[in-house]
Amino acid sequence: MPIMRSVLLAISENRWMRAHGQRLWFVRRAVSAFMPGEELEDMLRAAATQAPHNIGTVFTRLGESVTEWSEADFVMRHYLDAMERCRSAGVGSEPSVKPTQLGLDMDAGRCHQNLRALAERARQLNSYLWIDMEQTAYVDATLEIVRRLQAEFGNVGVCLQAYLHRTMDDLAALRLLGVGVRLVKGAYSEPPALAFPRKADVDENFFRIAVAMLAPLGRPAAFRAVFGTHDAVLIARIRAHCKAIGVADSALEVHMLYGIQRAEQLRLVQAGVRVCVLIAYGAFWFPWYMRRLAERPANVGFVIRSMFAR
Numbered sequence: 001m002p003i004m005r006s007v008l009l010a011i012s013e014n015r016w017m018r019a020h021g022q023r024l025w026f027v028r029r030a031v032s033a034f035m036p037g038e039e040l041e042d043m044l045r046a047a048a049t050q051a052p053h054n055i056g057t058v059f060t061r062l063g064e065s066v067t068e069w070s071e072a073d074f075v076m077r078h079y080l081d082a083m084e085r086c087r088s089a090g091v092g093s094e095p096s097v098k099p100t101q102l103g104l105d106m107d108a109g110r111c112h113q114n115l116r117a118l119a120e121r122a123r124q125l126n127s128y129l130w131i132d133m134e135q136t137a138y139v140d141a142t143l144e145i146v147r148r149l150q151a152e153f154g155n156v157g158v159c160l161q162a163y164l165h166r167t168m169d170d171l172a173a174l175r176l177l178g179v180g181v182r183l184v185k186g187a188y189s190e191p192p193a194l195a196f197p198r199k200a201d202v203d204e205n206f207f208r209i210a211v212a213m214l215a216p217l218g219r220p221a222a223f224r225a226v227f228g229t230h231d232a233v234l235i236a237r238i239r240a241h242c243k244a245i246g247v248a249d250s251a252l253e254v255h256m257l258y259g260i261q262r263a264e265q266l267r268l269v270q271a272g273v274r275v276c277v278l279i280a281y282g283a284f285w286f287p288w289y290m291r292r293l294a295e296r297p298a299n300v301g302f303v304i305r306s307m308f309a310r
């Protein structure tokens, strides 16, 4: 793993840096390129600006590794309220949530109850619940919860990470259940025994899994296949594969993060691909932002420049 990426990922998990890093004014200024603000209203405003471009939205309130039930329950209520606010604002945004923000570190059963409340409300609102994937230690517990929610509500998708060796097998089991899959490369620091250390291998595995996700055989009608990537070369390769197997661009769904690859998002919409941006907001953005820097260390230059910008 390149050194800069390792350093940034180590910072993202460091308690002291988590508590103090985001107070630095130049870091606060730099993060604004990737999130519209800390409040729910900021997310709603940003989501409303996407619709005229035919771009859908997914939203996430930043936070993870919660250690108090009062906080996990607050987050659950926040998402219930946010879904209502999206509905009344006419913004068709779907929530994307981290299990450790809803209590997975404390008790999987109670975390399931919190997520259950979200899946139930999402179904009532004719929406969809996305569940993020965190470090490998959480994969089994997350998938178990996802399977239970899908069996009960049928409107649940989960993020799978192409850097993990296990992901092709996980996909095979999930798609038979109709669980939606948002395939991403993977944002955490994982050992080589569990994850491909080389980026080229991750990219290749992403493509192999994408091909499996698009294969018609054994694919339930309701299976939602989403590619969560900003990698224009990879997306072009997936589109070429779709063309070869007779899958229309309009059947493809790509999700990107707010503030990244805007031109590519608009190009894909023009081509008929369904595009959504994931809009993050909330006060606890430091580890999430460090992972964005780790994905593209050139972004560190952006932070440094923001120290000097007026």
Ligand SMILES: Cc1cc2nc3c(=O)[nH]c(=O)nc-3n(C[C@H](O)[C@H](O)[C@H](O)COP(=O)(O)OP(=O)(O)OC[C@H]3O[C@@H](n4cnc5c(N)ncnc54)[C@H](O)[C@@H]3O)c2cc1C
Pocket: 131, 132, 133, 134, 159, 161, 184, 185, 186, 187, 188, 228, 229, 230, 231, 232, 255, 256, 257, 260, 261, 278, 291, 292, 293, 295, 296, 299
């Ligand atoms: C919608 C969505 C949801 C996600 N959910 C999860 C999740 O639940 N769990 C998880 O582990 N990971 C998640 N990720 C993050 C993902 O794992 C990758 O770390 C991230 O998307 C970077 O990989 P990439 O596919 O964009 O490809 P890369 O090869 O890293 O990047 C391709 C190109 O995209 C651009 N780019 C990529 N990242 C950035 C950036 N940060 N800033 C500026 N430009 C950039 C650059 O031009 C780069 O050359 C999510 C990503 C997206 C888009």
